[in-house]
Amino acid sequence: MSHDQRERDHIASLAARAASDRAAFGELYDRFATAIFRYCYRRTGNRELAEDAMSQTFTRAFEGMSGFGGGSFPAWLFTIAHNVVINQARRPRFEPLPEDMPTADPQPGPEAVALMQDERARIVALLDCLPSDQRRVVEFRLSGLSGAEIAAVMERSVPAIKMLQLRAMRRLRSELSACEPGGINGEQF
């Protein structure tokens, strides 16, 4: 049995016990807290909103553990996180201050920071331009889900997820190339 399969079996075992076993739920929390936070952060772009969404996600997961009917626990958990973020976006809220405001830290230098922020902002903007299913695949991937788990979350087949990934990467590359003379590494798509 492969390491991945053992890991998945262990998580499935924890999930099966988590409704009545506090330690099992705690271990699941420890394993997925960072991934869920980062997923929520990518969707919200704000630390406080991401913390709020993460808190709601795990609270709902805890409340719903007795109804967890097996299958992939990560897929189930990320489905909750996705719904929480969607509901959060529907609620009216005050616009927070941007987090990428210049800081007093001199490292790595204002020009480099500006370039990095510009690159990141461009990637984020490009992700926003992707069709929603392609964007979800990329965000789930960046959050650490495997292709099979993404297929479970999105209720699609694994081959369909693979093609969505491919199209998302090509779309990103195409958009980036359009912004730069000569394209990335001189290649055009």
Next chain:
Amino acid sequence: MASNSDEVRAAEALNSAWDRRVLGPPAEEPALDTPELKQLAQLLACDDAPDPEPTFVAQLRDNLLSEAVSRRLSSRSSSASLGITKTSPTLWTQLSWRRVALAAVIAACFTLAISAGSSFLRDEANAPTVASVLASPAGTPTAGPTTTAWVISTTAISVGHEVTLLPHIEATATNDPPNLVVPTTGLTVLDSATDGTGQRWLRVQTNDGRAGWLPQSDTRSPQQ
């Protein structure tokens, strides 16, 4: 234009590369150097979503797991013996025809008893003497600061700290020293608090270590 098999191969290569990153150990097959993989590497390099604050993660963990404890405690106490019984909030919804029949029989007995008593009223000379217990001053507490508590509330309250309500408990409370005692086990008063509505609550602990809150207003003297 790329053929269908090229598309599938590129999709497989991209998926394998991403799975390798997610699932850890590298696969045996060499990574293909395709434009999509370069784009993936660039995307990963630009992904700077931060990790959560460790203090926040720890605090949320504590909150979730302490909630797990209190819920399990609550569900366990609802079925515990300890001489403790839980009031049923659905009394009327559980009425069956047997209960209705029993109530009818009891009502008939009362009617007969009253009819028999009224026959004595017609012959006052032979009527029995009936002391009114309800009107007797002996109905007031006579054992000093001892009272009996019937906790009938299972309503959730907010008193600014963690609350676990114990189910219906019949207990004896003494004021000096502060203590609550049920017939088969003891409850110790640990704390008291007032909620937003002015209701006073006692925090008590059973002999087996369970703790909970009792509304102080739901107490009556034993002889009332």
